[in-house]
Amino acid sequence: MRTQRIDQAAARLGAETRAAVYDGAKIGHEKRTKLLFDHYADPNRLRELAGEIKQHVVENLDTYLPAVEARLVANGVKVHWASTAEAACEAVHAILRARGATKLVKAKTMVSEEIELEGYLRERGIESLETDLGEFIVQLDHDRPSHIIKPIIHKNRRQIAELFERNGLGAYNDEPQVITQRARQFLRHKYLGADAGLTGANFMVAESGRLVVVTNEGNSRFCLAATRCHIALVGIEKILPRDRDLALFLNLLARSGTAQQLSVYNEFILGPRAPGQPDGPEEMHVVFVDNGRTNVLASSCREILRCIRCGACLNVCPVYRQAGGHAYRSVYPGPVGAVLSPLLLGRRFPEKADLPKASSLCGACNEVCPVNIPIPDLLLRLRDRAHTERVPSPGTPPMGAWSILASQPAAWKVALFGGRFLDHFPRSLVPVPALRAWESSRDLPKWRGGEFRRWLKLRRKRPGAGQSSPGITP
Amino acid sequence: MLTSHRTPVTGRRVQLMATCLCDAFHDDVAAAAVEVLEHLGCEVAFPEGQTCCGQPAFNAGDWPASRRVVRHAVRTFASPDPIVVPSGSCAAMLFHGALLEFEKEADLGEVDALGRRTWELGDFIVNGLGVRSWPGRFDAVVALHRSCHTRGTGSSDAAALLLGSIAGVRLVELGEGEQCCGFGGTFSVAFPHISAAMGRLKLDHVRAARPDVLVSGDMGCLMHLGGMAARQGAPVRSMHFAQVLREALRGAA
Ligand code: SF4
Numbered sequence: 001m002r003t004q005r006i007d008q009a010a011a012r013l014g015a016e017t018r019a020a021v022y023d024g025a026k027i028g029h030e031k032r033t034k035l036l037f038d039h040y041a042d043p044n045r046l047r048e049l050a051g052e053i054k055q056h057v058v059e060n061l062d063t064y065l066p067a068v069e070a071r072l073v074a075n076g077v078k079v080h081w082a083s084t085a086e087a088a089c090e091a092v093h094a095i096l097r098a099r100g101a102t103k104l105v106k107a108k109t110m111v112s113e114e115i116e117l118e119g120y121l122r123e124r125g126i127e128s129l130e131t132d133l134g135e136f137i138v139q140l141d142h143d144r145p146s147h148i149i150k151p152i153i154h155k156n157r158r159q160i161a162e163l164f165e166r167n168g169l170g171a172y173n174d175e176p177q178v179i180t181q182r183a184r185q186f187l188r189h190k191y192l193g194a195d196a197g198l199t200g201a202n203f204m205v206a207e208s209g210r211l212v213v214v215t216n217e218g219n220s221r222f223c224l225a226a227t228r229c230h231i232a233l234v235g236i237e238k239i240l241p242r243d244r245d246l247a248l249f250l251n252l253l254a255r256s257g258t259a260q261q262l263s264v265y266n267e268f269i270l271g272p273r274a275p276g277q278p279d280g281p282e283e284m285h286v287v288f289v290d291n292g293r294t295n296v297l298a299s300s301c302r303e304i305l306r307c308i309r310c311g312a313c314l315n316v317c318p319v320y321r322q323a324g325g326h327a328y329r330s331v332y333p334g335p336v337g338a339v340l341s342p343l344l345l346g347r348r349f350p351e352k353a354d355l356p357k358a359s360s361l362c363g364a365c366n367e368v369c370p371v372n373i374p375i376p377d378l379l380l381r382l383r384d385r386a387h388t389e390r391v392p393s394p395g396t397p398p399m400g401a402w403s404i405l406a407s408q409p410a411a412w413k414v415a416l417f418g419g420r421f422l423d424h425f426p427r428s429l430v431p432v433p434a435l436r437a438w439e440s441s442r443d444l445p446k447w448r449g450g451e452f453r454r455w456l457k458l459r460r461k462r463p464g465a466g467q468s469s470p471g472i473t474p
Numbered sequence: 475m476l477t478s479h480r481t482p483v484t485g486r487r488v489q490l491m492a493t494c495l496c497d498a499f500h501d502d503v504a505a506a507a508v509e510v511l512e513h514l515g516c517e518v519a520f521p522e523g524q525t526c527c528g529q530p531a532f533n534a535g536d537w538p539a540s541r542r543v544v545r546h547a548v549r550t551f552a553s554p555d556p557i558v559v560p561s562g563s564c565a566a567m568l569f570h571g572a573l574l575e576f577e578k579e580a581d582l583g584e585v586d587a588l589g590r591r592t593w594e595l596g597d598f599i600v601n602g603l604g605v606r607s608w609p610g611r612f613d614a615v616v617a618l619h620r621s622c623h624t625r626g627t628g629s630s631d632a633a634a635l636l637l638g639s640i641a642g643v644r645l646v647e648l649g650e651g652e653q654c655c656g657f658g659g660t661f662s663v664a665f666p667h668i669s670a671a672m673g674r675l676k677l678d679h680v681r682a683a684r685p686d687v688l689v690s691g692d693m694g695c696l697m698h699l700g701g702m703a704a705r706q707g708a709p710v711r712s713m714h715f716a717q718v719l720r721e722a723l724r725g726a727a
Contacts, residue, residue, distance in 0.1 A: 007665040026650075126628045318654050318675075358665065360658025360672070361533060362622035367652070377574055383535030384575070395664035399531035403539035406494070407546035409523035411524035419498060437663035442701030445499045452492055452501035456508065456520055 002394040002433065006144040006319070006358040009327035017154050021146070021324040024153040028315040031259035032368070035048050037263075050252055054306035056240050061297065064206050064239050065288070071209030072286055073269035080287045085115035088233065088289045092117060092198070095231055095285050096126055100196030105187075105219035107213065108132035109200025110148055110309060111233040117198075128198070131192050131219040133183050136453035140167055146325025148332060149257050149311035154324050187219070197223030197281065202308070203249060204286075207242050207465045210288070211269040211472045214253060230272070230281040236288050237305040249308065252370035257310035292344030292424075300385075301378040304339045306371040313375060319358050325464035328355055335365035339378045353391040356382035397434040416449035476635035478589030480568040481556075483602040487517045489551055491559045491592075494526040495693045503693055506716040507560040507595055513723055514603060523550045527564040529571060533659050537575045544572045548584050556602065557592045560716050562624035562691050563659075565594040594624065595716055596691055600632035607639035610722030615644045618715075619676070619699070621692040622654050633691055633715050640722045649679040657698035673702045680710055690714040 013021075036043040057064060069079050080095075082088035088111075096104065104121065106112060106128050118139070121128050130139040133150040138144065141163050145151030152160070161174035169182045199220050203212040211232055213220045224230050240249060254260040273280035296305055314320045314334030325333035330341035338359060342352035356379040365375040386393065388426065405411050438444060488511060492504040511518050528543035547568065551557050558564040569589035576585045599605050616637055620630040638645050656662065656672025663669075676699060680688050688710050690696050696712045703710040713721075 003666060004664050007667045010671070010685050011664075011667040103629070316652070318656070318672050319665070319668055322671045357535075357661075358668075360654045360656060360665075360669070362654030362658065362659040363625045364622070364652055364654065367625055380533070380535075380571070380574060383533070384537045385535075387535035387537070393535070393664070395666075396534050396660055397530075397663065399534050399536040399539040403528075403531050403536070403542045406525040406543045407530070409525065409550075412525045416497060433662075434663040437666040438701075440666050441673070441705060442662075442698060443704040444701060447498065447695060449498045451523075452496060452504040453520075455501060455505050459508075 002182050003356055003437070004357055004393075004395050006323050006327045007395070008426070010323035013322075013324055013327070017324060018322070020156045021148065021154050022321045024147075024150060025315040025317075025321045028259065029312070029368070030247040032256055035255050035259045035261070046248065046252060047372045048062070050248055050370055051306060053241065053245055053248070054308070054371045055303065056306045057241060058237060058297070058302055061236065061239070064241070065236060066438070068204060068206045068209060068239060071206065072271075075209045076274075076284070077271050078283070078285045080285060081290075082287055083290045085291050088115045088118040088287055089117055091287045092231055092233070092319040093121060093124055093126070094194055095229070096121075099117055099195060099229055099283075101229065102126050103190075103194045104128040104196050104198055105131050105223045105227065106135075107195040107197070107199040107215060107223050108135050108151075109198070109233050111200055111235055111291075113145060114196065115233075115289065115292060116365060117233075123273055129194070131187050131223060132215070133189070133217060136183055136187065145331075146324060146333065147311060148309050148336075149333075154326070158258060158320065187222075191222045191226035192460055194223075194227050196229040196231060198231045199223060201232050201238050202253065203240045203246060204238045205233055205240050205243050205246065209270065210243060212246060213267045213269065214250065214263045214265070216258065216260075216264045220267060221265060222266075224269075224281055225279060228281055229283045229285070230269070231285045233287050236290055236293050237307075242243065251455040252432065253308055253310055256312040256368065256370040283290070291311065292346055294341045295346040296340070297357055299343055300381050301339055303373050304336065304343065304375075304378055306373055307336050307340070308371060309336075310370055312368040312370065316364045316368045318360070318362065318364070323358070328358075330355070335359065335375045335379075336373075339375060339382065342382060349385070350389060353382070353386035353389070354393070356380075356386065357393060357396070377433060395433070395437065397432075414452065418444065419447045478573060478592075480569070480588050480593065480602070481590045483556055483598070485555065486515050487519065487555045488598075489519045489555050489557045491521070491524060491527070491547075491551065491557050491564065491565045493559060493561045493693070495697065496560065499697070500693050500714070503560055503714040503716055506714065506720040507558070509723070510595070510599075510719045511558060512714050514599065514605065519553070519555065519626045521550045523554075525550075527559075527567040529564060529567040530659055532567065532571050532575055533661070541575055541579065544568070544576070544585060545581070545659055547586050548581070551588060554591065556598065557588070558598045559592065560595045560691070560714060561693060562594045562621050562627065562629045563694055565617040565629075566623040566627065567598070568592040573693055574649060580674055588597055593692060594627065594629045596632035596636060597624075597627060597629045599629045606635060608636045608719055608722055610724070610726035611641045612718055612725050613642035614686040615684065616718065617646050617648050617680060617683045617688050619648060619655065619680075619688060619690040619695055621690055621695050624691065629691060633689075636643055637689065637715070637718060640718070642725070643718075643722075646685055648676075648683050650675075655695045655699055657694045659694065662698055663692050669698070670702065673698055675709065677703055677706070686711065687718070689715055689718055691715045
């Protein structure tokens with residue numbers, strides 16, 4: 001039976017991992033829903049509004065980007081533009097080299113995963129250390145994040161405690177407080193020895209040049225407090241027009257992502273340390289990263305650039321819950337990743353053209369998305385693109401012959417009648433793979449092609465006759 | 475969202491789109507839809523040339539094939555009377571999906587017009603005709619599976635309203651109602667493992683709610699869940715929403 005890669009990955013996923021992903025995602029979703037609907041009469045209106053604001057930004061990036069650059073420069077920030085992953089890594093490396101820096105502390109940023117910064121710097125003798133607890137654990141285990149908010153959603157306490165023990169971070173103890181405490185102790189010393197701090201940006205406000213970084217652990221504050229140089233990696237779509245838009249977006253981000261009214265640490269960074277300010281980095285750099293985003297802008301799916309990386313669509317997605325994040329072979333998994341990851345590849349789209357197939361098109365992702373992205377529509381557009389580019393799609397039945405039948409009534413009627421022969425055939429001999437796949441876990445009802453039409457004719461001929469049978473299926 | 479806004483219903487003449495699943499497997503559901511509509515005083519036409527809504531090819535990404543079928547539907551259902559479909563999924567294909575694949579086509583206008591007059595059965599009864607309760611009697615604990623393609627439409631609320639109004643019906647909620655049952659058309663065969671895992675979770679919720687009957691407005695979901703329950707050796711009694719409405723009418727007689 002030929003099936004899709006993500007289905008195979010889900011079938012291979014270990015029970016322990018699947019349970020961790022499933023429970024983590026489900027709890028995340030349920031807490032979010034309760035918080036949003038307990039506090040707002042109509043949270044959907046907020047999602048729509050946020051979606052409109054972000055769509056406006058996406059449609060006007062060409063004017064917002066120069067505007068924000070001017071603002072940043074006026075604020076004393078050095079601005080860099082990187083069109084590829086390689087260029088972004090080079091830009092960061094050049095900044096570090098100029099300062100003779102060899103030790104970097106990092107707050108959580110998905111863009112750094114995207115451009116594979118850690119490996120790039122390691123090869124050039126620069127150590128970069130993750131300071132977000134989840135990312136720290138990923139780094140320690142030479143693993144990959146499997147969720148954009150909860151990178152270690154696929155690991156349970158036991159696995160983490162064992163990992164710490166193996167790495168000399170204390171004897172086995174799987175109490176979350178102990179794990180956190182141990183990571184903290186280890187990291188504190190590292191902050192003090194670091195030369196530069198790297199963050200992402202949750203938002204970049206155009207009118208003020210304000211960079212907003214949201215965390216729950218305060219680690220990004222340490223990155224900035226302990227080092228002289230702040231580098232921010234910012235995807236070009238991260239812009240919000242006005243400072244006052246933050247009220248809406250910080251609210252939706254915290255509620256959708258982590259089911260909090262507000263994240264614990266919301267940092268608003270306007271530039272490097274100003275004269276008279278007691279602390280803060282003396283140098284601040286913003287590296288704007290394209291890395292395929294202009295491909296997305298030019299596609300029929302630019303709505304995905306509204307995404308604020310909250311992870312709500314992952315949590316609610318039944319496919320993500322079964323397959324886990326690694327099945328998507330991408331930095332961005334789940335529904336958002338199924339759209340974004342293949343698009344970011346540009347001409348190499350076919351390599352990940354299977355991701356948009358991994359959806360029953362149930363629409364739950366659209367229903368939770370804080371910026372109301374019509375994810376199912378975008379998945380469909382990408383399926384059309386994959387078909388147009390003739391990317392093979394294992395397990396998907398071919399539709400050409402069917403569509404000819406379904407547009408010729410006479411042929412359709414013959415097929416309706418002919419289908420009954422199926423019932424008289426040993427199923428194992430029927431050469432239709434889709435039927436095999438169906439019957440791998442489900443019985444097929446009896447073929448009754450054309451019965452309704454016969455019933456209706458009879459009823460029309462003799463009004464009152466032809467009462468249908470008590471209707472119980474299957 | 476790209477959606478054809480439905481034209482208000484004025485007359486009582488309707489066209490029934492039986493759907494390919496009812497045409498091939500579930501004739502009694504289409505028959506029940508006819509009886510329910512006739513009970514409401516509708517004159518039900520059944521355009522003989524009808525086939526399918528085009529959704530299988532649409533979801534598979536073969537949009538040229540899907541458009542061929544949608545164009546056939548445009549020709550078959552040319553009358554301006556409302557088109558009533560006993561499936562939220564097929565109805566949504568015509569008032570939403572078809573617009574996506576016809577966005578750049580010259581005949582978008584005709585497809586949009588088709589969408590404007592297409593209704594899922596429950597949505598039609600409640601929001602089209604303004605009927606808010608259902609007569610008769612049906613003694614059963616009923617669990618309503620809210621099928622995914624009716625998200626954002628009036629269908630699920632309409633079905634719950636009508637079912638809840640029937641004497642003898644007690645509605646019970648299914649846990650995690652927002653979760654898909656795993657059918658998803660071709661998804662069910664291209665992702666058989668995940669589809670089955672989703673189906674098992676849904677069946678667990680169904681069994682936990684202990685209904686006498688599992689009801690849905692979509693035969694796709696019921697075929698998948700029912701076929702899976704049968705395979706597990708623990709069948710779940712399931713009925714289409716239209717069948718419950720008709721049984722209630724018979725219960726009154
Ligand atoms: S697509 Fe929407 S729900 Fe998914 S991560 Fe982005 S903002 Fe959140």
